[in-house]
Amino acid sequence: MTESAPTPSVRDAEGVAGAEGRRPRWPVAVFDLDGTLADTIGLIVASYQHAFRTVVGREEDEAVIRSWIGRPLIQAFADHSPEHADALYATYLRWNTDNTERLIAGFDGAREVLADLRAAGVRVAVATSKRTESARQAMAILGLDEHVEVLVAMEDTERHKPDPTPLLLALERLRHSDPADAVYVGDAVVDVLAGKAAGMSTVAVTWGAGVRDALDGIRPTEVVTTTAQLRDVLLPAG
Incomplete structure (x- = not known):
C-alpha cells in the first residue's frame, strides 16, 4: 500500500437531516473514534506500513493490520514484534502525526449525527x-x-x-450511573465486546475496519x- 492519497474531505455520502420531533432512544451515547466518526483507516494502515518498512524492512499484511484497529498501538506492536515494539511505536507516531491532516477524512453525516444528538439533549x-x-x-x-x-x-x-x-470511565465522567441506559457505537468487534461487557446497548457500524460477518456474529x-x-x-422518528 502506498503512503500517499488524494486529500480527502468526507466519504460515504449519506445526508442527515435535523433532529426535530425525534426522541432519543438512549440519553447517553458513547462513540469509538477511528472508523466510526473519523475515517482514519487508510491513515492507520499507512502509518503501520511505514513503521514496518522503516524498522523491520518489510510491510505487514493489510488484513492483519486492520484486525489490530481498536487496540492500543503499543500492545499491537508488542504482541507482533516485541523486540522492535518501541521503535515501531515511535516511528508510527511520528509519521501518523505528520500525515493526519493530509489523510484523515470525516464520514459524511457523522458530525451532523452528533449535533442532532446534542440538540435532542443526549x-x-x-x-x-x-x-x-x-x-x-x-x-x-x-x-x-x-x-x-467527554473524551x-x-x-x-x-x-x-x-x-x-x-x-465505564466515560459514563462516570458524564455522571451517568446506569450503563443499561446508554449505548456504545463502534466499528470493530472489540467495540461491541466492550459495550456488552459494560452492560450497555451496542450499535455496530459497517463503514470502518470491522468485517460484517464478524460483527453480526457477536x-x-x-x-x-x-x-x-x-x-x-x-x-x-415518532
Whole structure:
C-alpha cells in the first residue's frame, strides 16, 4: 500500500437531516473514534506500513493490520514484534502525526449525527484507544470536538477494549450511573465486546475496519450501514 492519497474531505455520502420531533432512544451515547466518526483507516494502515518498512524492512499484511484497529498501538506492536515494539511505536507516531491532516477524512453525516444528538439533549462522549493528543487532533480537524462532552483516550485507563473500563470511565465522567441506559457505537468487534461487557446497548457500524460477518456474529443491539441509519437508530422518528 502506498503512503500517499488524494486529500480527502468526507466519504460515504449519506445526508442527515435535523433532529426535530425525534426522541432519543438512549440519553447517553458513547462513540469509538477511528472508523466510526473519523475515517482514519487508510491513515492507520499507512502509518503501520511505514513503521514496518522503516524498522523491520518489510510491510505487514493489510488484513492483519486492520484486525489490530481498536487496540492500543503499543500492545499491537508488542504482541507482533516485541523486540522492535518501541521503535515501531515511535516511528508510527511520528509519521501518523505528520500525515493526519493530509489523510484523515470525516464520514459524511457523522458530525451532523452528533449535533442532532446534542440538540435532542443526549450526552455524548468518545472512548477511544488513540492517545489523547492524536484523538484531540483528529476531532478538531473534523469539527467533532464541539459536539463531544467527554473524551476517554488510551492514557486514561490501564485496561483497554474489549475490557469495558474505558466505556465505564466515560459514563462516570458524564455522571451517568446506569450503563443499561446508554449505548456504545463502534466499528470493530472489540467495540461491541466492550459495550456488552459494560452492560450497555451496542450499535455496530459497517463503514470502518470491522468485517460484517464478524460483527453480526457477536450480536450487537443494532447494525447500521449508513450514518442516516445510525441517526434513525439513535433518534427514532415518532
